[in-house]
Amino acid sequence: MIKTVGVLIALVALASCQTYVDTTSPPTLTVFAAASLQPTFDRIAGQAHVDARFNYAGTQTLTVQLTDGAQGDVFASADTTHMTTVQNAGLIAGTPQVFAHNRLEIAVAKGNPKVIHSLADLARNGLVVVLADPSVPAGKYAQQALAKAGVTVKPASLELQVTAVLNKVALGEADAGIVYVSDVSTSAKVDGIAIPDNQNVVADYPIAALKNAQHKGTADAFIRFVLSPDGQSILKAAGFEPA
Amino acid sequence: MSQARVPAPLMALAGLGLLLFLLPLAGLVVRAPWGQVGQELLAPETATALGLSIFCSVTATAIALVLGIPLALVLSRTTGTLRSVLRALTTLPMVLPPVVGGVALLLAFGRRGLVGAPLYQLFGVQIPFTTTAAVIAETFVAMPFLVIAVEGGLRALDQRYEETARALGASSWKVFARVTLPLLRPAIFSGAVLCWARALGEFGATITFAGNLPGRTQTVPLAVYIALESKPEGAIALSLVLLAVSLAILIGLRDRWLGAP
Numbered sequence: 001m002i003k004t005v006g007v008l009i010a011l012v013a014l015a016s017c018q019t020y021v022d023t024t025s026p027p028t029l030t031v032f033a034a035a036s037l038q039p040t041f042d043r044i045a046g047q048a049h050v051d052a053r054f055n056y057a058g059t060q061t062l063t064v065q066l067t068d069g070a071q072g073d074v075f076a077s078a079d080t081t082h083m084t085t086v087q088n089a090g091l092i093a094g095t096p097q098v099f100a101h102n103r104l105e106i107a108v109a110k111g112n113p114k115v116i117h118s119l120a121d122l123a124r125n126g127l128v129v130v131l132a133d134p135s136v137p138a139g140k141y142a143q144q145a146l147a148k149a150g151v152t153v154k155p156a157s158l159e160l161q162v163t164a165v166l167n168k169v170a171l172g173e174a175d176a177g178i179v180y181v182s183d184v185s186t187s188a189k190v191d192g193i194a195i196p197d198n199q200n201v202v203a204d205y206p207i208a209a210l211k212n213a214q215h216k217g218t219a220d221a222f223i224r225f226v227l228s229p230d231g232q233s234i235l236k237a238a239g240f241e242p243a
Numbered sequence: 244m245s246q247a248r249v250p251a252p253l254m255a256l257a258g259l260g261l262l263l264f265l266l267p268l269a270g271l272v273v274r275a276p277w278g279q280v281g282q283e284l285l286a287p288e289t290a291t292a293l294g295l296s297i298f299c300s301v302t303a304t305a306i307a308l309v310l311g312i313p314l315a316l317v318l319s320r321t322t323g324t325l326r327s328v329l330r331a332l333t334t335l336p337m338v339l340p341p342v343v344g345g346v347a348l349l350l351a352f353g354r355r356g357l358v359g360a361p362l363y364q365l366f367g368v369q370i371p372f373t374t375t376a377a378v379i380a381e382t383f384v385a386m387p388f389l390v391i392a393v394e395g396g397l398r399a400l401d402q403r404y405e406e407t408a409r410a411l412g413a414s415s416w417k418v419f420a421r422v423t424l425p426l427l428r429p430a431i432f433s434g435a436v437l438c439w440a441r442a443l444g445e446f447g448a449t450i451t452f453a454g455n456l457p458g459r460t461q462t463v464p465l466a467v468y469i470a471l472e473s474k475p476e477g478a479i480a481l482s483l484v485l486l487a488v489s490l491a492i493l494i495g496l497r498d499r500w501l502g503a504p
Contacts, residue, residue, distance in 0.1 A: 060472035128372065133455065135473050156372035157454025160468065168454070172355040173371045 028053050029218045030071065032062045034078035034205070035161040036102065036138065036179075039186045040238040041076070047234060048225040050218060058136045058161035066091055066210070073213040074222055076205060078102075078137040078162075083206040093216075096208035099226045101241040102180040103200050104138075104145050106193040107169045114175045116193055119149040122176055130165050130174040131155045138162035141201040142178040149199040166190065185239030205240070268486075275483055276476040283480035291458050292466040293484065299374065299462060300442035303381035307389045307438050312431065315393035316419075337387045344383055345451025352379065352452075376453035377460045381442035388441050389434035396430020397423075436493060443489060 029052040033041050038056050045052040055062065055070075059078040066075060067089045075092070076099070077083040083096045108116050114127060122129050131153070132139030139158065146153055156174065159165045165177040170189035180203065184192030207226060209219040225231045232242040249257070283289055318329055336344055352359040352370045362368045370376050404426060408418045424431075446464040453460040455469070463485045470478035 064472050064475070128369070130372075130454065133469055135469055155456065157456050157460065159455060160450060164450075171349060171353060173349060173353050 029073050029215050029222055030055065031074040031076065031222070032057075032066060032070070032072045032210075033074075033076040034059045034062070034137070035163045036078055036183055037076055037205070038163060040182065040235060040240070043238075044226060044231055044234050045222070047230060048222060050222050050225070052222065056163075058132075060135045060137070061160070071212065071214070072210050073215050073219040074207065075210055076207040076226075078203060078205055079140070080204050080206055082137070083208065087208070091211050093209045093211045093213065096206035097223070097227060097243075098204045099207045099223075099231075099243050100205040100235045101243070102182050102203040102205065102239075103241070104141055104178055104195050104203075105181045105184050106195060107166055107177045107179045107184055107187075107190040108175065108193055109169065109172060110189065110191055112191055112193070116176050118193070119146060119151045119195060119199055122146075122153045122178075123151050128156045128173070128175045129153050130157045130159060130168045130177040132162050132165050132178075133158040133160060136161055137203065138165070138178070138180060141203055144201045145178065145195060145199050148201075149195075180239070182239035202241075271479055271482055271486070275479050279476055280480045280483060283477055284484055286477075288457060288466065289481060289484065292461055292463045292481075293488070295374070295377075295458065295460075296443060296462040296464075296485070297488075299377045299381055300385075300439055300445075302378045303385055303442040304389075304435055304439040306378070306382045307386040307442075308431070308435060311386050311389040311434070311438075312393055312424075312427075315390045315397060316423075318390070318394045319397035333390050334387050336384050341384055341445065341447025342451050345380060345448040348376075348380060348383060348448060348452040352376070371452060372454045372456065372460065374453075374459055377449050377462060380448040380452045381445045384445050384448050385438040385442040389431075389438040392434025392437060393427060393430050396427050396434075399430075400426055432496075436496065440489060440493070443485070 029045075029050055031041065031045075031052050032055045035056050035058055038054075041052075041054060041056075045054075055065075055072065057065075059082045062075065062077070063082045063085050066072065066086050075083070075086060077086075077096075080096075080098075083092075086092055087096065106116060106119070106122070108114065116122065116127075121127075131142050134140050134143055136159070138161075157168070159168065162179050162183060165174075166179050166183045166187055168174040169177045169179075170187060176193075181192065184190055207223055209216065209223060213219045226235075227243065236242050314333065318326060318333065321329060339347070349356060349371060351357050352362075354360065354363045354369055354371070359370060362370070370379070400423070404422050405418050408422045409415075413421065444464055445462070446468070449460065449462060450465060450468075455461050455465050457466075461469075463481060467478050467481050467485070470481060
């Protein structure tokens with residue numbers, strides 16, 4: 001008797017979880033998006049009138065989640081390498097499309113108190129420089145840019161996503177960090193120092209619907225909007241370069 | 244005397260609970276690249292991360308012992324509202340999401356933080372991104388486990404021993420050192436073990452406050468997170484190593500110190 005009650009309680013508890021999830025999901029789109037897309041994709045979803053739930057994280061984290069079986073509708077990556085990994089795992093429907101480009105910039109505190117003008121300045125002694133880990137797209141790009149500039153930097157930390165690099169600079173804990181142009185333009189707390197084209201790296205952002213998407217129609221509509229002139233102008237306003 | 248039997252429904256629930264712990268472990272064990280574990284253990288990055296993890300968690304536990312036992316003593320001797328407030332404050336890090344704890348630590352000890360700003364301006368000391376920061380983060384998150392355990396032990400203590408010692412003329416320090424502390428040994432031990440285990444697994448506050456740099460702040464949990472993408476097999480192997488080290492120490496110490504209860 002008591003056993004049945006116990007099992008019943010457990011079942012009711014589980015069932016109520018289920019209902020809770022169900023009530024919140026009239027076609028809610030689940031979008032796995034690179035951390036650097038954070039404020040911009042919120043705006044795009046608002047404009048597109050899509051009720052979207054975003055899973056923002058470093059692209060490398062999203063890739064692991066997806067290849068380990070996470071359920072989602074759309075994947076927007078900060079590089080083509082990780083998109084290819086997910087595609088090779090047989091998880092992508094159709095062909096990924098590049099919807100934006102991004103470049104790197106040096107983020108510094110407002111007013112640039114440490115007088116940083118170039119990548120070479122980042123090698124200066126006593127400067128706290130934070131980068132993204134090389135497993136993160138932004139970290140890999142930063143390494144490429146530093147190599148092109150012939151600069152060796154001793155970072156204080158290798159952050160797990162580019163937004164964490166930005167935050168460390170915004171909080172004043174780091175003197176400089178290498179982030180995307182779009183990160184600087186969407187943050188009110190940092191200034192950006194441009195990196196010349198011959199040292200810079202262009203990041204390609206591909207997007208695709210996932211094969212096991214539960215809302216295929218909405219997923220395609222969302223991707224179409226991202227690629228439409230309206231979507232592209234939102235991306236442009238946020239500092240991305242249109243596809 | 245026959246042993247008290249656990250009612251069948253409770254057994255069933257206990258089984259379910261155990262399953263919740265065991266299934267993820269089984270997942271790790273099944274997916275583990277067994278041939279690679281040894282190789283992984285010998286990799287210099289692994290040794291560095293493991294060494295740092297052990298150093299930070301042991302240091303954090305030592306600090307927690309020095310600060311936490313007196314704190315528990317004060318908690319157990321105060322009453323009323325003051326105690327409720329003190330207790331709530333002490334247990335706050337347990338309910339705070341670790342990442343939030345990390346942000347709070349930055350706001351206190353960062354270069355623009357309450358204490359960090361004067362430290363930086365007067366002495367040029369920067370705490371974030373250092374091993375010290377990793378130790379502080381672990382202590383912050385793990386010390387409550389020790390305090391709660393020791394306070395529980397103090398309240399279960401038969402106060403007549405202390406009273407007798409005092410009546411025989413022992414100073415309050417002597418009573419603490421010779422009577423209270425020895426009686427508290429089991430509580431201190433289990434609190435320290437919990438505290439150490441929590442410190443060893445710490446991730447959120449560490450990454451936020453101390454950052455991630457191999458050899459300086461990259462403990463095993465951070466190394467596992469990074470490896471998960473680039474070499475998932477290595478990440479699983481590394482997790483197993485951490486698991487095995489923890490288990491070995493927990494089982495070994497428990498038997499030695501408490502005579503296997």
